[in-house]
Amino acid sequence: MPMQRIHAFVAATVLLAAGVQASKAAEAVPATLQPPAGYTLAFTAKAKGMQVYTSAAEGGAAPKWVLEAPVAELTARQGSFHHYAGPSWEAADGSKIVRDKDTPVVTVPARKAGTDIPWLLVKVTADPAAGVLSKIGYVQRIETHGGVAPATPPVRTDTKVGVPYTATYAFYAKTN
Known part of the structure; x- marks a missing residue:
């Protein structure tokens, strides 16, 4: 087989395998986490951060871990993003x-x-400022790793702990 045909065959095989993997990933997201009709995927971002938990006790009960907020950095071809309490996502362009x-x-x-x-599907509202996030209506959190509160209960109230996590966030925009 000539070298050009071998390269073409290898390239086609790689593209086919990538398409199958992308298809499997898309199928893996449950239907309940799909945004409603009229929204399309704008972009995805990889997140690395912490889920911050605070120990709290109600009515004399033993303290337990309660989610306070996420703190994460997201990276995508569209730029970098901060993810924090709200939940909120903020782009480098200010949106x-x-x-x-x-x-x-x-x-x-x-x-x-x-x-x-x-995994989550979150309806969001955009700040009126223009920018990469200005048209986003839904955010999906999938492919999570880590971030669950410690299994050992806290000893006292008002203790904080950060648990590392990674995830993929998918941002969906309204179709015009």
Whole structure:
């Protein structure tokens, strides 16, 4: 087989394998986490950060870990993003999105629920400023690793702990 044909065959095989992998990844996201009709995937970003937990006790009960906020850095071809309490996402260009408090967050347990934080679909509202996040209406958190509160209960209240996690965030924009 001539060298050009071998290169073409290898390239086609790699592209086919990548397409199968992308298809498997897309199929792995449960239907309940899909945004409603009229939204399309704008971009995805990889996140690395912490889930911050605070120990709290109610009515004399033993202290337990309560999620305070995420703190993460996201990277994508569109740039870098900060993810923090709200939940909120802020781009380097100043655009920002925040959870729409009127719409419940859809939650699905991660494949390894004992160690990995749940997958989410979050309806968001955009800050009126123009920018990469200005058209985003939904954020999906998938492919999570880590981030679950410690299994050992806290000894006292008001203790904080950061648990490392990674995830993929998918940002969906309204179709025109």
